[in-house]
Amino acid sequence: MLLVLSEEHKEHLGFLSEVDAPVVGEFGRIAVEFLKKGSNPKIFEGAARKLNVSSESVQHGVEGLMYLLTESSKLMISEVDFQDSVLVLGFSEELNELLLQLYLENRKEIRQILSKLAPSLPHYHNLEWRLDVQLASRALRQQVKPTVTLKLHLEDGAKRRAHVLQTDPATLQHLIHELERALAELKSNHCRRILRNIK
Amino acid sequence: MRFRFCGDLDCPDWVLAEMSTLARISSVKMKLLCVQVIKDLLDEGIDYDKVAKLTSDAKFESGDIKAGIAVLSFILSSAAKHDVDSESLSSELQQLGLPKEHTTSLCKSYEDKHIALQEKQRESSLRLGGLEAVNWRVDYTLSSSELKQVNEPTVQLRLQAQDPETDSTQTTTVSITADKFRVLLTELRQAQTMMNALQ
Numbered sequence: 140m141l142l143v144l145s146e147e148h149k150e151h152l153g154f155l156s157e158v159d160a161p162v163v164g165e166f167g168r169i170a171v172e173f174l175k176k177g178s179n180p181k182i183f184e185g186a187a188r189k190l191n192v193s194s195e196s197v198q199h200g201v202e203g204l205m206y207l208l209t210e211s212s213k214l215m216i217s218e219v220d221f222q223d224s225v226l227v228l229g230f231s232e233e234l235n236e237l238l239l240q241l242y243l244e245n246r247k248e249i250r251q252i253l254s255k256l257a258p259s260l261p262h263y264h265n266l267e268w269r270l271d272v273q274l275a276s277r278a279l280r281q282q283v284k285p286t287v288t289l290k291l292h293l294e295d296g297a298k299r300r301a302h303v304l305q306t307d308p309a310t311l312q313h314l315i316h317e318l319e320r321a322l323a324e325l326k327s328n329h330c331r332r333i334l335r336n337i338k
Numbered sequence: 339m340r341f342r343f344c345g346d347l348d349c350p351d352w353v354l355a356e357m358s359t360l361a362r363i364s365s366v367k368m369k370l371l372c373v374q375v376i377k378d379l380l381d382e383g384i385d386y387d388k389v390a391k392l393t394s395d396a397k398f399e400s401g402d403i404k405a406g407i408a409v410l411s412f413i414l415s416s417a418a419k420h421d422v423d424s425e426s427l428s429s430e431l432q433q434l435g436l437p438k439e440h441t442t443s444l445c446k447s448y449e450d451k452h453i454a455l456q457e458k459q460r461e462s463s464l465r466l467g468g469l470e471a472v473n474w475r476v477d478y479t480l481s482s483s484e485l486k487q488v489n490e491p492t493v494q495l496r497l498q499a500q501d502p503e504t505d506s507t508q509t510t511t512v513s514i515t516a517d518k519f520r521v522l523l524t525e526l527r528q529a530q531t532m533m534n535a536l537q
Contacts (some may be wrong), residue, residue: 269464276530277525290464292504303466303502 140216142224144207149228151203156198156230162190165235166197170204174249211242212249233316261295287311326334341430349434351469357435362396365439376413378460401411414448416511418455424448445469467500468475477513493519 144152155163169182183201187194211221221242244310265291273284287303306314324330341349360368371392378384384407393403417427426443431441473496479488493514501508514522 267464274536275529280532288464288466290466301503301505 140214141220142207142214142216143212144224144227148203148206149172151199152207152228154192154200156200158190158236160233160237163237166201166204167237170201170208171241171245173201174205174245176303204284207238208245208249209253210240212246214254215246215250220244227333259295261293261300263291263295264299265292266290267292339433341434343413343422343430345416345420350412352405352433353412354358354408356405359398359402359405360409360440360506361435361437363393364395365437365443367392367395369443369447371406372410372444374412375407376414376447376451376455378407379411379415380454411446413444414455415459417448417457418452421456424452430504468500469497470500470507471498472496476484491516 157167163248166186169186174177175328180198183194183196187197190197209226209227216224218239220245222235225238230238268290269288271286273282273286276283282321285308287306287308288305291302293300293302339348340346344350363371371389374384374389374392389403389407393406398406408423412438413431415425422430427448428441428445431444432438465485475494477492477494479490479492493516495512495514497510497512498507500506
């Protein structure tokens with residue numbers, strides 16, 4: 140699958156052919172750093188001064204590299220496809236080789252970062268529980284009523300919410316039984332066949 | 339294999355796996371490490387520099403240090419949770435493969451502090467909506483827009499309680515007439531007699 144680069148993108152990356160190979164390597168390293176930790180515009184200024192070009196072209200070059208890497212990692216394109224896509228830019232052999240190496244080394248990590256960007260539902264954070272026995276109430280004395288009180292902590296991105304639930308032991312047993320059945324479903328033939336095909 | 343300190347269940351695999359890691363440090367250092375872990379469990383803060391110094395002889399990497407602290411936390415908190423005496427703990431740990439001197443030093447630390455650990459665990463048990471403060475005031479109404487001579491005492495009660503789901507303080511204010519307040523007081527006194535009978 141070939142990557143189709145827009146004209147603007149090609150123009151931004153065209154800047155890279157005007158600088159030396161070690162500089163491109165440095166830009167590649169900066170691009171990967173930015174993908175991991177967020178961008179830092181001050182670096183553009185410093186680099187622009189050293190290379191005697193406008194900081195805008197440096198910024199476009201680095202951002203163009205970042206976009207190239209994220210798109211290739213997202214689509215998980217093969218080496219050959221990556222090389223063909225980059226050929227369009229008309230870079231030297233050495234530069235193509237450099238970009239390919241950059242892509243292959245960082246592909247896995249970039250994919251991990253991208254996987255965290257998908258929308259997610261609130262997920263389990265912590266569960267506290269307590270077993271009580273109700274002995275009496277205003278209306279009725281001499282009771283024995285066991286209850287289980289649960290505090291389910293859920294995390295959704297940065298937010299944490301706690302849900303307080305209460306159940307009697309019979310319902311809790313039923314709940315556990317249903318959840319165990321859900322886990323056991325993983326071992327059924329149907330699920331095994333699907334998992335085998337995905338792997 | 340059922341272990342009392344795991345609550346009559348099987349010992350988790352990771353605890354078994356880390357026994358060999360723990361055996362690498364000397365039993366004297368083990369005792370000091372236990373002291374640090376107990377301080378952490380009692381929320382007194384753990385001194386990671388001290389821990390690093392203690393484990394540096396056995397050349398623990400950061401992963402080993404984390405595993406060691408995790409295993410000791412689990413063993414000590416679990417043993418306090420299930421109220422295991424130190425001889426049973428000692429024999430069970432030796433069954434798991436921890437050398438005798440290490441087991442002895444661990445059990446000695448446990449014995450010194452297990453009451454404090456249980457107190458801390460009792461305090462941190464699930465508690466919903468605890469009452470934080472009670473303020474009251476008795477007023478005497480002389481007259482109102484409805485009736486010229488009212489002459490009635492009322493109690494203003496302000497309760498500050500913790501909201502079970504958000505853990506923030508919620509204030510509730512009620513004003514109660516004399517008769518209703520008498521009923522409230524009688525019912526609460528009955529509940530108090532019942533609570534005292536249970537203690």
